[in-house]
Structures are given as structure tokens and as C-alpha cells.
Amino acid sequence: MATESETPGVSTMSVKTIIYGLALATAAAQADQCVLQDKTVLHSAVTIAERSLITATVVPEPTGGKRCLVNFQARVGATWYTAFGEYAWSGDTPRDQACAAATRRADDSIREQVSSSRVISEKVLICRDDPTLNTLRQVNPGVTGELAQFRPHTDYTNEFWHNGTQCRWFLDTGYTGRDVRTWQGIICKIHDSKWVVIDKF
Structure with missing residues (x-):
């Protein structure tokens, strides 16, 4: 059986260099999809206006129990934040109760991000390779x-109904020549969690 050092034309050093280069490239590709968050001790109340893209996944624990992982987008004011929470249990509690506990922890993670009075205890790197979490720009x-994915309107925050369809206002900012311009528009719900832009001005 041939060893690495016996492979014609390939040295151990060159193989290590290639592996190291691939690792750096992978890390660079993931950098745009990672968020460094501070875990904090909360001292002030923050109101979560709404939640979107909620997912709950139950995975087995190596020790025999289960763990519910919950993540979603939460809006506080006019800004969307990524929430993550988890809850581990022995498996005898109903799934809904366990995931509800994970959701409460995800809510706490949002309040920790938004709160202005907090004590930083440690930093956590959260990575997600999910294009649906990216805010849409220059939408038509x-x-x-x-x-x-839509930026909420700062003045018109309430939903309304138009021709029997649930709609709401949004904002979009972009360049026109050398100037920065902010447009406002209207999106309406088409099915499940999908919304479509029906007007922009």
C-alpha cells in the first residue's frame, strides 16, 4: 500500500499546503453568513413586535435525551433580528412544551441583542447558510x-387589507446616480409566508 510520502510528484508539505488553503477558503466563504453575538445579562425590557420564518427541530442527545433547536426572525421596532434558542430534556416531556421553552430562550436572545443596558459575559458565533435570511435590496x-426579507416602514407599521389580501408597507434604499434614495412600497401576502411587491414609489 502506497503512503503519502511514496506518491509520485506529491510531497507531504504540498498536501498540507493544499488542505490549509481549502480550509481558509471555506472559512472565508462562511464569513458572510455568520454573526458574532454577545450573550448578555438583560436589565431592560424589549418588546418583540412579530416573528417570521419560525423553525423548530428536535435532535437526539448523545446521552439519550433530546434537544429542541428553535430559530426565527424577530422584529423589534423597524429592525429584524435573528433569534436562536435551545432546550434539552430527557424525552418524557411533550415536544411542544420543550420547543416552547426553546422559543422563550430565543426571545431572550433577541432582547439581549437589543437591550442597551447589558453586561457582556461571552461572545457566540452563529452561522446559517440560509439565503432567506438576507434582506432584499432594490426590489421592484x-x-x-x-x-x-423586507425592511419595515418606520411610519406605517400596521397591516391592512386590500381586495381581500393581507398587505403592509415597506422601505427600500438604493443609489440613483450619486445620491442615496429611499423608496416606499406595498407588499401583499400570496401564500404561506411568501409576500410579493405590488407597488413601489
């Missing part, structure tokens, strides 16, 4: 996306 009528 006909573009569809998840609710959390």
Missing part, C-alpha cells in the same frame, strides 16, 4: 420573498 413590483 413582482419580486417575492419572506416577510423578514
Whole structure:
């Protein structure tokens, strides 16, 4: 059986260099999809206006129990944040109760991000390779996306109904020549969690 050092034309050093280069490339590709968050002790109340893209996954624990992982987008004011919470249990508690506990912890993670009076205890790197978490830019009528991908309007925050369809206002900022311009528009719900841009001005 041939060993690495016996492979013609390939040295141990060159193989290590290639592996190291691939590792750096992978880390660089993941950098845009990671968020460094501070875990804090909360001292002030923060109100979560709404939640979107909620997912709950139950995975087995190596020791025999179970763990519920919950993540979603949460809006506080006019800004969307990524929430994550988890809850481990022995497995005898109903799934809904366990995931509800994980959801409460995810809510706490949002309040910790938003709170202005907090004590930083440690930093946590949260990575997600999910394009539905990216905010849409330069959207035009006909573009569809998840609710959390649209920037909420700062003045018109309430939903309204138009021709029997649930709608809401949004904002979009972009360049026109050398100037920065902010447009406002209207999106309406088409199915499940998908929304479509019907007007922008």
C-alpha cells in the first residue's frame, strides 16, 4: 500500500499546503453568513413586535435525551433580528412544551441583542447558510420573498387589507446616480409566508 510520502510528484508539505488553503477558503466563504453575538445579562425590557420564518427541530442527545433547536426572525421596532434558542430534556416531556421553552430562550436572545443596558459575559458565533435570511435590496413590483426579507416602514407599521389580501408597507434604499434614495412600497401576502411587491414609489 502506497503512503503519502511514496506518491509520485506529491510531497507531504504540498498536501498540507493544499488542505490549509481549502480550509481558509471555506472559512472565508462562511464569513458572510455568520454573526458574532454577545450573550448578555438583560436589565431592560424589549418588546418583540412579530416573528417570521419560525423553525423548530428536535435532535437526539448523545446521552439519550433530546434537544429542541428553535430559530426565527424577530422584529423589534423597524429592525429584524435573528433569534436562536435551545432546550434539552430527557424525552418524557411533550415536544411542544420543550420547543416552547426553546422559543422563550430565543426571545431572550433577541432582547439581549437589543437591550442597551447589558453586561457582556461571552461572545457566540452563529452561522446559517440560509439565503432567506438576507434582506432584499432594490426590489421592484413582482419580486417575492419572506416577510423578514423586507425592511419595515418606520411610519406605517400596521397591516391592512386590500381586495381581500393581507398587505403592509415597506422601505427600500438604493443609489440613483450619486445620491442615496429611499423608496416606499406595498407588499401583499400570496401564500404561506411568501409576500410579493405590488407597488413601489
